[in-house]
Amino acid sequence: MKAELIAVGTELLLGQIVNSNAQYLSRQCAAIGVDVYFQTVVGDNPDRLKQALAIAESRAELIICTGGLGPTLDDLTKDVLAERLGRALVVDQPAMDKMTKFFAERNVVMVASNTRQAMTLEGSVSLTNDTGLAIGTAVTQDGKSYILLPGPPKEMIPMFRDYALPWIRSIMTDELPLFSKMLKFAGIGESNLEHALLDLIQEQTDPTIAPYAKEGEVTIRLTSRAATEDEAFSKMEPVKAKIVSRVGEYLYAEEDVTIEEVIFRKLKDNKKTLAVAESCTGGLLSDLLTAIPGSSTVFKGGVVSYSNELKAAFLGVPAELLEGVEAPGAVSSETALAMAQGLLERAETDYAVSITGVAGPDPSEGKPVGLVYFGVASMNAQAEVIEARFNGSRETIKLKAAKSALYYLWKQLKA
Structure with a gap:
């Protein structure tokens, strides 16, 4: 299954906050066999969000949006998707009851705009927000699946982990998860390491070999798709052995540590x-x-x-x-x-x-x-x-x- 991530929020484009959600979601999707090929960031603009959704639909089967689920007028992700799919926005009553109780217990008047956080697309699955008020949404239509998640990581991560991830698993067919092993090197530059392994990298199929560098160290990521971790690591072992035979003197760890x-x-x-x-x-x-x-x-x-x-x-x-x-x-x-x-x-x-x-x-x-x-x-x-x-x-x-x-x-x- 191919997926695309769309982060919604002008603050992301202005560099006021970092899109850490994309890193988390990409890792989680890879772990269950969902391939994230594209990540998009779009501002709080309905026309541009519509364009981003149209592009994502042309190249992905699963579209995951983060942000734009709050109570203000610029929180428009649900509105745009509802219009695009021709579905009405309806109140999720359990979410509304939770919100009403939340404000009542704090003796604070709940303004009408807060109702937006309890809205979902008609006929969709509501994703509970255990750490906030804005609920998420999961829906499939015309062969495309959509998940809407809140932007704050403290709300997005538990919602994805506890509710969105099981929903994704329920719509998957025979995808195999990805497993990775990190090989950490020091004392050798990225270009020299790649040169020593160039034929292996050019001939890679499964497992794949991906070098990347930070200042002062280089990492090789071996990745394989398999039913179990043991099976994946067995496929990686011959490739790892060839790498070690060539540049083993620089290999300081087989895990992601400094x-x-x-x-x-x-x-x-x-x-x-x-x-x-x-x-x-x-x-x-x-x-x-x-x-x-x-x-x-x-x-x-x-x-x-x-x-x-x-x-x-x-x-x-x-x-x-x-x-x-x-x-x-x-x-x-x-x-x-x-x-x-x-x-x-x-x-x-x-x-x-x-x-x-x-x-x-x-x-x-x-x-x-x-x-x-x-x-x-x-x-x-x-x-x-x-x-x-x-x-x-x-x-x-x-x-x-x-x-x-x-x-x-x-x-x-x-x-």
Whole structure:
């Protein structure tokens, strides 16, 4: 079954709110075998909504609308669909009784316009709103099915989950649900990962292979249509094995988690601790780690040693590395190593990671923007230094550097 989502609301077009409903509905539809091929956003305008419905009817069997079910004049979704289908709007008495009670209990006068929230299309199925007043609607006509849902997610989600979803299942025939597995990679860019897997991506049928990237990490989503999750994962296994054989060294998880979460688990399971010393990232690495609930059990803390004075005073970086004509400088492999080793000793931790580099927008010490050095030191392994070069804005370089530091730490943890 093909579906289209139509979000109704001028506030969405103005960017005043984010259309998070589309993400939720797309995921829920995919899970039951309904393919969402198009998402549309339209303002509170009856003519444009009519056009959006006509287009959706030409390419989908199920049309799900969110928004425009409230009491005001610009809440027109039910009115437009009722006119399009040639059906009258009628009062849903249980919804009206609930609304009357709601206002009476609060000793508030219910103005006539509130009645609109209890209206539904004649001959349709009313969808109860357990967290609000505006009811939803589900109806099938001329081979097309329509669902109208409220816009606020706190009302839309429970209505869809508890009432719309069972209705959709009741009109489905033999659609198989979609199941997905996430493969998370770090230390490799999206283009290099795609190049390594290009023949697999070009030849894909079922399961499908979809790469997509965030700054500092890449995800491969394997998706298969099957009767059960076990059957789907069995179909994915040979493809996953080929992917792992080619780029397995960068694969840090087979679930949708961040690399910092994986590191946290490894440290916690092994009863190890970590501290970090940051220069160009300005505390971003510490922020990523402390965003994890319970991180205090493994993360001892971080030092933002932005100046040479603090690198020397807090981390024990020798002055001869930082100052002088012949000195390698703050942005150097020598300083990165000294920062990590100094922190390891002073923090009395099992692992220490350091970052020093040039985030921009201007070069520093005659060194180019994007040049970053990482130090990884531990009690039980030889310390190592990694040089990397990143491009992008100052913020992008900082994020890439923080994520890369996590990757280099992860490599040592799994060694």
